[in-house]
Amino acid sequence: MTSTTFPTRHTAPSTTDQAHMLKALGFESLDTFINAVVPDNIRRSDMTLGEFSSGFSEESALARLREHAAQNKVFKSFIGQGYYGTHTPAVILRNVLENPAWYTAYTPYQPEISQGRLEALLNFQQMVIDLTAMDIANASMLDEATAAAEAMTLAMRNSKLKSNVFYVSEDIFPQTLEVIQTRALPLNIEVRVVANIDESLTNDCFAVLVQYPAASGALMDYSALAQKAHEQGKAVIAASDLLALTQLKAPGEWGADIVIGNTQRFGVPFGFGGPHAAFMATRDAFKRSMPGRLVGVSVDAQGAPALRLALQTREQHIRRDKATSNICTAQALLAIMASMYAVYHGADGLKKIGARVHHMTSSIATALKSTGVSVVNGTWFDTLTLKVNDASALHQAAQAAGINLRAIDAEHVGLSVDETTTVADAQALLKLFGATWAPLDENTVPAALQRQSAFLTHPIFNTHHSEHAMLRYLRDLSDKDLALDRTMIPLGSCTMKLNATSEMLPVTWPEFSQIHPFAPNSQTVGYRAMIHEVEAMLVAATGYAAVSLQPNAGSQGEYAGLLIIQKYHSSRGQSHRNICLIPASAHGTNPASAAMVGMSVVVVACDERGNVDVADLKAKAEQHSDHLAALMITYPSTHGVFEKSITDICDIIHAHGGQVYVDGANMNAMVGLCAPGEFGGDVSHLNLHKTFAIPHGGGGPGVGPVCVAAHLAEFLPNLNAVGYQRDANGISAVSAAPYGSAGVLPITWMYIAMMGAAGLTEASKVAILSANYLAKRISEHFPILYTAESGLVAHECIVDVRGVKDTAGITVDDIAKRLMDFGFHAPTMSFPVPGTLMIEPTESEPLAELDRFIEAMATIRAEIAQVERGELSPEDNPLKHAPHTATVVCGNEWTHAYSREQAAFPVSSLRTRKYWPPVARVDNVYGDRNLFCACIPMSQYE
Ligand SMILES: *Cc1c(COP(=O)(O)O)cnc(C)c1O
Numbered sequence: 001m002t003s004t005t006f007p008t009r010h011t012a013p014s015t016t017d018q019a020h021m022l023k024a025l026g027f028e029s030l031d032t033f034i035n036a037v038v039p040d041n042i043r044r045s046d047m048t049l050g051e052f053s054s055g056f057s058e059e060s061a062l063a064r065l066r067e068h069a070a071q072n073k074v075f076k077s078f079i080g081q082g083y084y085g086t087h088t089p090a091v092i093l094r095n096v097l098e099n100p101a102w103y104t105a106y107t108p109y110q111p112e113i114s115q116g117r118l119e120a121l122l123n124f125q126q127m128v129i130d131l132t133a134m135d136i137a138n139a140s141m142l143d144e145a146t147a148a149a150e151a152m153t154l155a156m157r158n159s160k161l162k163s164n165v166f167y168v169s170e171d172i173f174p175q176t177l178e179v180i181q182t183r184a185l186p187l188n189i190e191v192r193v194v195a196n197i198d199e200s201l202t203n204d205c206f207a208v209l210v211q212y213p214a215a216s217g218a219l220m221d222y223s224a225l226a227q228k229a230h231e232q233g234k235a236v237i238a239a240s241d242l243l244a245l246t247q248l249k250a251p252g253e254w255g256a257d258i259v260i261g262n263t264q265r266f267g268v269p270f271g272f273g274g275p276h277a278a279f280m281a282t283r284d285a286f287k288r289s290m291p292g293r294l295v296g297v298s299v300d301a302q303g304a305p306a307l308r309l310a311l312q313t314r315e316q317h318i319r320r321d322k323a324t325s326n327i328c329t330a331q332a333l334l335a336i337m338a339s340m341y342a343v344y345h346g347a348d349g350l351k352k353i354g355a356r357v358h359h360m361t362s363s364i365a366t367a368l369k370s371t372g373v374s375v376v377n378g379t380w381f382d383t384l385t386l387k388v389n390d391a392s393a394l395h396q397a398a399q400a401a402g403i404n405l406r407a408i409d410a411e412h413v414g415l416s417v418d419e420t421t422t423v424a425d426a427q428a429l430l431k432l433f434g435a436t437w438a439p440l441d442e443n444t445v446p447a448a449l450q451r452q453s454a455f456l457t458h459p460i461f462n463t464h465h466s467e468h469a470m471l472r473y474l475r476d477l478s479d480k481d482l483a484l485d486r487t488m489i490p491l492g493s494c495t496m497k498l499n500a501t502s503e504m505l506p507v508t509w510p511e512f513s514q515i516h517p518f519a520p521n522s523q524t525v526g527y528r529a530m531i532h533e534v535e536a537m538l539v540a541a542t543g544y545a546a547v548s549l550q551p552n553a554g555s556q557g558e559y560a561g562l563l564i565i566q567k568y569h570s571s572r573g574q575s576h577r578n579i580c581l582i583p584a585s586a587h588g589t590n591p592a593s594a595a596m597v598g599m600s601v602v603v604v605a606c607d608e609r610g611n612v613d614v615a616d617l618k619a620k621a622e623q624h625s626d627h628l629a630a631l632m633i634t635y636p637s638t639h640g641v642f643e644k645s646i647t648d649i650c651d652i653i654h655a656h657g658g659q660v661y662v663d664g665a666n667m668n669a670m671v672g673l674c675a676p677g678e679f680g681g682d683v684s685h686l687n688l689h690k691t692f693a694i695p696h697g698g699g700g701p702g703v704g705p706v707c708v709a710a711h712l713a714e715f716l717p718n719l720n721a722v723g724y725q726r727d728a729n730g731i732s733a734v735s736a737a738p739y740g741s742a743g744v745l746p747i748t749w750m751y752i753a754m755m756g757a758a759g760l761t762e763a764s765k766v767a768i769l770s771a772n773y774l775a776k777r778i779s780e781h782f783p784i785l786y787t788a789e790s791g792l793v794a795h796e797c798i799v800d801v802r803g804v805k806d807t808a809g810i811t812v813d814d815i816a817k818r819l820m821d822f823g824f825h826a827p828t829m830s831f832p833v834p835g836t837l838m839i840e841p842t843e844s845e846p847l848a849e850l851d852r853f854i855e856a857m858a859t860i861r862a863e864i865a866q867v868e869r870g871e872l873s874p875e876d877n878p879l880k881h882a883p884h885t886a887t888v889v890c891g892n893e894w895t896h897a898y899s900r901e902q903a904a905f906p907v908s909s910l911r912t913r914k915y916w917p918p919v920a921r922v923d924n925v926y927g928d929r930n931l932f933c934a935c936i937p938m939s940q941y942e
Contacts, residue, residue: 006058007759010498010751010844011766017847018766021773025792034673034765037772037792039644042679047672047757049540052533055756058502064753065746069511071526075399076425077270077516079406080383080416081215082144082173082736084243084265085514087419091467092267092340095474096333098508100695102474103333104484104499106491107293107699110816110826111308111922112300112883113915116477117336117698118307122295123460124263124277124339126935130455131245132259133252134281136933138292140263140335140700141278142327142552145179145736147260148209148239150291150325151280152180154258155207155235156189157289157324165190166207167200171214174721175736176239180209182732186566186598201228207235212251213244216376217383217414219449226255242266242279243419244381246347246354249449258282265418267341268334269508271743272527273517273736274552275701277335287931289314291325293332293699297936298927301881301920302888305936308922316555316588317831321601326555326592329689329704333697344470347456353419355443357382361417363440364426371435376412379446383416395520397432404519458935480918482825483698487915488845488853490774492796492828492838493587493638495668495690497767499747502754503693506746517737518722527742534745537752538692538705541760542664542684543675546713548726549705550733552740554665557685557704558593558632560734564683564708564715565630565659566597567731571715577629577657581620583612585639585832590632590663599629610639610786610798617649621656628658635662635676636669636794638832639786640771640840650680659683664707667691668842669768669795672761682709693751694744703741703748766843767795770850774841775799777854781861785836796840798833799857805835808867809874812837815860820883821906822856823915852909859906873897878906883917 008014013021018030027033056064077085088097096102108114108121121139128137141147152166166184168177170193177193184191194200200208208229213219226236238256243265245251251259264276282290288311296310316323342350361382365375374387388394391413398405403425406414415429427437443450456462464473482489489496506512515524535547551557562580569577580599582590584606591601602620605613612633621628631653636642643649650660662681668691670676676684688694688703708716718730724738739745755763775784775797785798804810812835816826828838841850863879866872876897878884884903894900905911 006055006754007756007762010500010755010759011763012844012846013766013770018769020847021769025772025776030765030769033769036790037642037768037794038673039642041644041647042674044543044673044675044678047540047761049537049752049757052537052753053757055759056753058754061750061753062502062505065506065530065749068526068530069506069509071529072511072515073523074510074514075402075404075519075523077404077519078415078417078429079404079516079518080414081406081518082175082262083270083516084416084418085420086265086267086269088267088269088337089341089344091470092337092344093508095471096337096340098504099478100485100499101478101481101483102336103695103697105481105698106489106494106496106696106825107332108309111306112817112917112919113482113820113825115307115918116480117332118295119477120336120339121332122307122935123343124335125295125933126458127339127342127456128279128281129934131242131250132240132281133250133453134259135284136287136290137279137281138290138294140331141260141280141292142331142556143274143276143736144173144239144260144262144278145176145733146556147278147280148176148237149180149183151237151258151260152183152189152207152209153187154286154289154291155237158286159206159233159235161206161233163204163206164188165192165203165205167197167205167209168193169197169210169214170195171216171218172209172211172239173215175719175733178719178721178733179736182734186563197225200234201225201232205234207237209237209239211239213241213381213383216385217380218377219248219379219381219445221254221448223254230255243350243354243357246350246451247358247381247445248451250451250453253453258286263335263338266338268337269513269743270516271513271741272515272524273739273743274741275331275334275744277331277338289324292327293330294933296927297932298923300922304919306919306922308924308927310927310931310933316592318588320588321591321595323588323592326559326589326596327553328555328589329553329702330700332699333701336698340474342456343461343464343473346461346465347454350456357417357419358443358445359441360421360426362442362444363438364417364430366440367430367435367437368433371433373433373435379444381445382418383414385412385414387411388413394432399520401428401432403429403432404516459938460935482823482915487823487825488841488849489825490827490839490841490853492640492840493665493831494696494828495840495842496696497693497842498844499693499695500751503747503750506750507744512746513743530749531739531742531745534749538686538707541671541675542686542707543677544684544707545677545710546716547705547707548716549703549742549745550717550735550738550740551685551704551706552735553700553702554685554687554704555589555593556734557706558589558663559596560706560717560731561661561683561685562593562597562599562630563731564706564712565661567715568659568712569629571729574657577627579624579627579629581617581628581631583633585610585637586632586634587638587663587665594632610637610641611643611645612637612649614645614648618652621652621658625656628653628656630659630661632661632663634666636666640793640796640798640838641786641788642794647680665690666795669764671764672757673764677707677709682712683707688748692748694747701741701744703744763843770841770843770845771795771797774839774850774854778857781858785833796838799837799839801837802835804864808864810864810867810879814879814882817921818860818879818882819856820917821878821904823910823913824853824856855907878903883920885918885920886916888920
């Protein structure tokens, strides 16, 4: 093994810097310091990573991963089934997917520094609204299958009917059906899969789901169904395809109430299943209970249009177990890519792509029919189902020609044409059937189903069609945003660490990006070898026995983990266990996930130090002993403290027959130091987009592996519908692809392979050191809310700024917005304690950047002191009017009692390095009152 320097690139503070920080904390060495922070009752001795233990250099890790990549075979895919070949425009590939200004951004909770990605996501919503002809769309969903399941529960929530029956057309993607069935079971929804969806009209149900175009490829006219369903108060959900909708009458035009689908084929590579952005669009009536993130238009303090996340009161961080869904991290980066694909091609470009795909499909159908092959579906957009004598022989012949067809059964195969299909590909395909290619320029879509209406008429989709215009649009938007390529993003619980370039490189290697999720195993040998190594790495890091990478966000890992716990109890004849204990300080996804599996949440109190109140926990465990299913606990706590009592807590739960779910979002404090699988956890999810270097992408992608102890390994998720079965006892699928967002797993593989065991452990130590250094230095200005008895925190700390509300009328918002004037992204606001800031610096921030942040906080405290002393007005001070835009500071009129210089350059380093927020403070209340979630009409720009 080559000795590696990568850990010194990743973990920024040098030995000298560390010594400086330790000195400030009064410690001699990093090890004595860590011994004082991490309780010895949970310390682990050793983390063995096998051949990765000593770590690879960047070059040798890439070379090693190339060997895996070389074992994958990139075939021409006609598999379809929700995943299609697509050309990522090179300008988007390089300037979005490969550009840290986009991929290292955080979720746009601070809208003033996120206007660029908010605009891109608003474009996504407009694109979906236009193509589906619905009233409103969100940005975005995790995949098509989970979007369908969320549509089912949305329809149920909104239904006035008493029924618990949900009808699904059998002509639907099998993976979508399996995820729907997974979700329906714990909620007692009865799913009826029928050949003739009209049966739903003569039976009780609250909603129906059809696929348009259907999985077989057929085009059905659902307008009569929709009309009758509405007369009966039933909702109609359509799973659809945006490229098809360039040619087909939009679902909103024939009466669908909810439309869902995937946007993968708008320029986002297969990635062996993901990540891709799915979408959901609804009628107006559904908007207030829609799941997921929704971008809305509001105004800023100057009255200018400004974007923000709307209706956050629906979400789990506010509504907890009453939330509309547990979705938190979604697929922002991929939604941005898909929206840019539409911006670049425009309506005409998309229509051409759609028409070409359709014509080619018709040509293939005609050629096949003329040689006597039976095409089962009489209508199509891009997909044909063929009846054949011997499907397996055909698959064999196809694979010998480098072609993959869709496997259906022994007598049927399917094929889907896409943007990348060339005439040569079509010829090679037809040759398998002894047919010959003859081009046909005919629209075979039935007249009643042809698209007549215009779409993407907004200027944004009609301006940036040259590469220069596109390049500059992308640059313009990313310049509006603060991402990790410009500043630390000290978000508590979100671990915004380095996303190293070497880690990102393999993501776009064709051997990883161009593999269909349902490609035959013989073509994915390298992928699965890499995945199994990632699983083994995570087993080593967590101390658990087994891992599934299927969940495509932390929320989905929680959901899967709770289903596994349920299955475990029922396997022991204890399916009545349905109580989930959750401490008051838990992340909102925890109670939201518990509700989704039908568990009842019982809240456990926290004591004045922020720790779980063990006496209360004990009392509640006793009270609910017979029905206790699980405890969900975050460790180290969301209060940023290593609680010694964790082992006692686990013992109490186990004594009452419950399982311990350790939310692993804070794993960055533990890797190499302690392991949830060793100190009493039964299940955890990890967030690879936090601890294990996958970038946040402005709100996704995410990967939320579920890790389990040995007694639960048999219950890890399958995806039986596509032949993926780990264990016959496994739960059914929680996402649309066997390995979820496999396409970004090379990032985590690279991270762990390059860090090695010592590098990872050192990273945890330095993350804890940096947090304590910040806590100590900031405590000179603001109190730190919670510490352990030692006075130390874990890898994050809560800064209590509530005091200055009374002394100066300054709120946590004012401080967060003022930090923008210093070029900083604010820390986590008001979680887990309202009115406070939670700071997590991570190991990747250089000491100079930590000091720059401390200087900003100190300067802000001094400004607050000026207000306290009466030197600045309580209403007219730089905090209340933050952030200051260039327009305001450079305007001819300046009416404030403080100087322009203080407004824009409160510390002198800003003179040479200044970020100007593009909008002033955004008005949240206005935005929710005047909900508007589409592109701003051009008239409003003036
Ligand atoms: C981020 C986070 C989650 C949710 O993870 P997502 O990937 O955003 O779904 C859950 N729990 C905690 C403590 C978190 O910080």
